[in-house]
Amino acid sequence: MVERVRRALRGDQGEATVELVIATPLLLLALLAIIQFALWSHATHVAQAAASQALAAARTQDGTTSSGHAAGQRLLDELAAGPLRDPSLAVSRGAAAVSVSVRGEAAIVLPGVHLPVHAEASGEIERFVPDTAP
Template identity: 65%
Template sequence: MTPPTAIRGWLGRVRRALRGDRGAVSAELVIATPLLLLMLLAIVQFALWSHATHVAQAAASQGLAVARAQNGTAAAGAASARQLLDQLAAGPLDNTVVAADRGPVSASVRVTGTATVVVPFLSLPVHAEATGPVERLVPDLEGR
C-alpha cells in the first residue's frame, strides 16, 4: 500500500530538509562543550579566589592580635600570620608576602599573594589587611 501522492511529496520535502542538517549537532557540541567547561573552570577559579581571600584575612587578623598585644612586636605579628598561612594556605594561596607594622598607637598586618590558578592566564591577586590600636596598660587614677 503506497501513500497518496500529496503525502509522498510532503515526506520527500521533509527528508530533503533533514538531510541538509546532518552533522549540525556535532558542530554545536564542538563549540558548546569547551565554552561550558570554561564557565565551570571560571566558577571554580572564583571560588578558590574567595577562599584564598578569607584565608589571607584570617592570617592578617591573627598577626594583628599578636602585634597589638601589650608586649607584642611587628616581627611577632608577621611570624604569627606566616605560621597560620603555612597551616591553612597550602592550596588556595600562592606567593604570599606578609608585612607588619607597629607604632606607638596602632599596629597593622598586610597579607598579599595570588590565588591558585585554575583557568590558564587568569592570575587573581589577593590582598588582606588588619589594623587596630596597640594595647596599653592605663593606670587606675582613682587609686583602687
Template identity: 65%
Template sequence: MSAELVIAAPLLLLILLAIVQFALWSHATHIAQAAASQGLTAARAQQGTAAAGTAGAKRVLDALARGPLTGPGIDSTRTAESASVRIFGTATSVLPFLTLPVHAEASGPVERFVPLPAGSR
C-alpha cells in the same frame, strides 16, 4: 548538532573553570584575611611586636595556605598607637595566563594599660 557541540562544549568548560578560579581566589582571600587578623592579635597585644605579628600570621599561612594562596608575603608594622598586618600573594591559577592578586589587611589600636584615677573605684 555536532557543530553546536563543538562550539558549546569548550565554552561550557571555560565557564566551569572560571567558576572554580573565582572560588579559589575567594578562598585564598579568606585565608589571607584570617592570617592578617591572627597577626594583628599578636602585634597589638600589650607586649606585642611587629615580629610577633609576622610570626602569628605565618603560623596561619603555614597551616592553611598551601593550596589556594601562592607566594604569600607578610608585612607587619607597630607604632606606639597602632598595629597593622598586611598579607599579599596570588591565588592558585586554574586558567592559563591568569594570575589574580590576593590582598588582606588588618589594623587596630595597640593595647595599653591605663590605670584608673585615684578615688574612682
C-alpha cells in the same frame, strides 16, 4: 510529500554535533572561570585570616612585630599551601597602632590569569590604664 520531508530533514543532519562541538568548550571555560573565582575568594579569606591573626598577636600590650609576624606566618603555613601562592606578610608596629599586610597570588586554574590577593588589618595597641580613684 514524504520524499519532500525527507529531503528537508537531510539538511539538518550533523547539526547537533556542530552545536555540541561549539558549546562544550564554552561550558568548560565557564566552569573553569567559576572555579578560578572560588579559589581567588578562598585565597582572599586565608589572607584576611592571617592578617587578623598577626594583628591580634602584635597589638597586645606586650606584643611585638616578630610575635605578630610569627602568628600570621604560622596560619599561612597551615592554610595557604593550596589557594594562596607566594604569600608575603608585613607587620609594622608604631607607638599607638599596628598594621599588617598580606600579599600573594591566587592559585592558577585558567592559564594566563593571575589574580593578586591582598589583605590588610590595623588596630590600636592595647594598653592597660589603671582606674583612678577619686
